[in-house]
Amino acid sequence: MTQLKDKIVLITGGAMGIGAATAKLLSEAGATVIVTDINAEAGQRIADAITDNNATAQFKLLDTTSEEQWSTLIDECISEYGGLDVLINNAGIFRAKPIESTSLADWHQVMDTNVDSVFLGLKHGVRAIKQRAQENQAGYGGSIVNVASISAQSGTPCALAYTASKAAVTHMTKSAAMEFCALGYNIRVNAVLPGMVQTPMLDTLIKEMARLGAFGIQDPEQLEQVAASMHPIGRFAEPLEIARGILFLASDDSSYMTGSELIIDGGYIAR
Ligand code: NAI
Numbered sequence: 001m002t003q004l005k006d007k008i009v010l011i012t013g014g015a016m017g018i019g020a021a022t023a024k025l026l027s028e029a030g031a032t033v034i035v036t037d038i039n040a041e042a043g044q045r046i047a048d049a050i051t052d053n054n055a056t057a058q059f060k061l062l063d064t065t066s067e068e069q070w071s072t073l074i075d076e077c078i079s080e081y082g083g084l085d086v087l088i089n090n091a092g093i094f095r096a097k098p099i100e101s102t103s104l105a106d107w108h109q110v111m112d113t114n115v116d117s118v119f120l121g122l123k124h125g126v127r128a129i130k131q132r133a134q135e136n137q138a139g140y141g142g143s144i145v146n147v148a149s150i151s152a153q154s155g156t157p158c159a160l161a162y163t164a165s166k167a168a169v170t171h172m173t174k175s176a177a178m179e180f181c182a183l184g185y186n187i188r189v190n191a192v193l194p195g196m197v198q199t200p201m202l203d204t205l206i207k208e209m210a211r212l213g214a215f216g217i218q219d220p221e222q223l224e225q226v227a228a229s230m231h232p233i234g235r236f237a238e239p240l241e242i243a244r245g246i247l248f249l250a251s252d253d254s255s256y257m258t259g260s261e262l263i264i265d266g267g268y269i270a271r
Pocket of ligand 1: 015037
């Protein structure tokens, strides 16, 4: 695979789950991958696994909710790599709570991580991508991929903040796409909307939803089966199946796509 040959990619939340699978796949497609996360140990392991596989990666610590950290990291990307070609805004959290017991602090925690992070990624990331995209006016330029969710298009009990945050991400994707076209930046912005994916986040989600009886089921194993069957394909996704969609949006293969939503959900939304 060579779709991302000579491309510099930064991914947030790259230490596990979808982010880790994406970092590995994009490196196999030829990219130099800057793996970032708040979990330094796990993030470094992913960067090491990529370099052990004869590809190029570096781990950098980034709490995506910190504007100061974004600013510093993007300065480093410009001085070390001459900028970025691709940014994957993947870091996110899920918290299960009924509306009535959700505190304002709970609400802000989800919004900070899932919405503020994407805003900060767009704001600071574009500085680094613009630099390389404008040098490459003859080519297809840069790409930003925001990881949203089927929750952007469907309701979920006990997940008000999460669903609202993911709907915000798809709308931010559209507005950023319009703006960067209007400003002639040569940068595309698209979102991926995964169904439920077999990751550490999903393990926590199933346990929490069962504890709350959010779907009228309190046994985690039974809830897992029911949740899987809500996807017509009959199972959860593997992280690699989402990473493949992210690779498509990151690469020039999707050169005529911007402001759009790639749904990878085993048929969940189509029901
Ligand atoms: P995960 O929980 O398995 O991994 C998330 C990664 O993000 C972790 O490495 C974590 O340390 C990192 N992270 C969390 N907060 C951070 C912060 N403030 N700064 C930097 N890194 C941070 O999650 P998963 O499942 O891989 O999810 C990735 C993205 O995909 C999220 O945006 C999530 O909302 C979305 N998604 C996941 C689905 C699923 O079923 N697993 C379904 C639909 C969307």
